[in-house]
Amino acid sequence: DADVTQTPRNRITKTGKRIMLECSQTKGHDRMYWYRQDPGLGLQLIYYSFDVKDINKGEISDGYSVSRQAQAKFSLSLESAIPNQTALYFCATSDSGIGYTFGSGTRLTVV
């Protein structure tokens, strides 16, 4: 099993719908992150969490929300999806000072 699991792998949704992307990890890391990646724009941080009671906004948090249900689970929600949220979404985990481990990604298309 993968250390960091994202579901779903692919999703097509309509404008205005609420959608949740889920991430779970077995690495025992406290720190979890959500990034989006657009072609040519690199990785942009949406939200991050250093423990269950700690949630922080990243560079592009508008239109997104998160929930840290447990140390191992970190979910990203799009409250009302819009087409420019079409992107590849990655969850990542880390231990302090160590580089990230990424999940396989969710390809989201908003039509």
Place this chain on the structure above:
Amino acid sequence: QKEVEQNSGPLSVPEGAIASLNCTYSDRVSQSFFWYRQYSGKSPELIMSIYSNGDKEDGRFTAQLNKASQYVSLLIRDSQPSDSATYLCAAFGSGNTGKLIFGQGTTLQVKP
């Protein structure tokens, strides 16, 4: 200046050659640097980390850190077509934020 900058490329090298990928950084990052490899449509994979000045070798990969000039390099010896991917340079932001800041990535093409 962006915190972490890379030339987007593409960088094209023949099979068997040395590929040299470069990254510059600003004073707004800490001194921990990482190189990730990302195949198209896949997730980034950590291939090298470097924390101190000098070279660090792992197989065909060598990471180089020059703090005085504020650059980090990744050398790939005996490049193979399977090395064709986008390489992301990353560093933690200063102030122990725990957030990795990524460069835009350099696309490497290794031609048979």
